[in-house]
């Protein structure tokens with residue numbers, strides 16, 4: 441369970457995120473939807489320990505994590521797949537996956553097998569340089585790398601970004617498979633249509649604030665609410 445309350449984050453005088461409150465229950469897939477610049481990545485970077493929030497509480501499994509750096513947050517069970525994937529181009533697929541093993545802990549073969557089951561293409565290409573792979577394959581590699589830390593909470597920053605529609609569908613099929621396996625997921629997207637087709641619950645974010653929320657059925661039933669926010 442991830443529980444964020446009253447989160448504020450700034451860059452100098454720019455208030456990128458204001459008083460954000462939301463939660464992702466165990467086994468749920470929750471989306472935060474918003475246009476470019478809404479503050480989605482700042483929110484995720486704050487949760488992951490990459491950006492120090494001005495105030496607010498971030499709890500993972502009941503424990504406060506808002507003051508912890510990234511590597512401690514990962515150890516507590518949260519893994520983020522950053523915007524733009526951030527794979528290491530000159531390393532092979534398998535070397536990228538093994539980067540996830542933190543000090544004193546090797547990559548377990550059964551965890552690698554889980555990633556390769558989810559995306560057999562990564563297994564086929566495990567000795568290939570990551571930078572030579574397609575955008576969709578790189579996105580799957582970034583997700584696989586996050587899974588190797590065995591996260592109780594998987595956080596995805598715009599997995600559809602820069603991908604062709606047919607490839608987006610493939611990546612989201614994998615995300616749905618993870619969710620069905622019980623993985624808790626926080627998904628941030630500009631692509632509302634694809635996110636709403638897979639999530640349980642969504643928050644709408646505009647200019648740093650949450651301006652609407654509900655189950656997918658509630659959001660769709662509320663005439664024009666989605667159109668109003670994404671027009």
Ligand SMILES: Nc1ncnc2c1ncn2[C@@H]1O[C@H](COP(=O)(O)OP(=O)(O)O)[C@@H](O)[C@H]1O
Pocket residue numbers: 451454456474475476477478479480481482483
């Ligand atoms: N590193 C940064 N330095 C200064 N301002 C930033 C930085 N990153 C984001 N911002 C600003 O914070 C706001 C929210 O950005 P961001 O969280 O990246 O939005 P989103 O991910 O929803 O596109 C924007 O106004 C953006 O210009």
Ligand SMILES: [Mg+2]
Pocket residue numbers: 480481482523597598
């Ligand atoms: Mg972003």
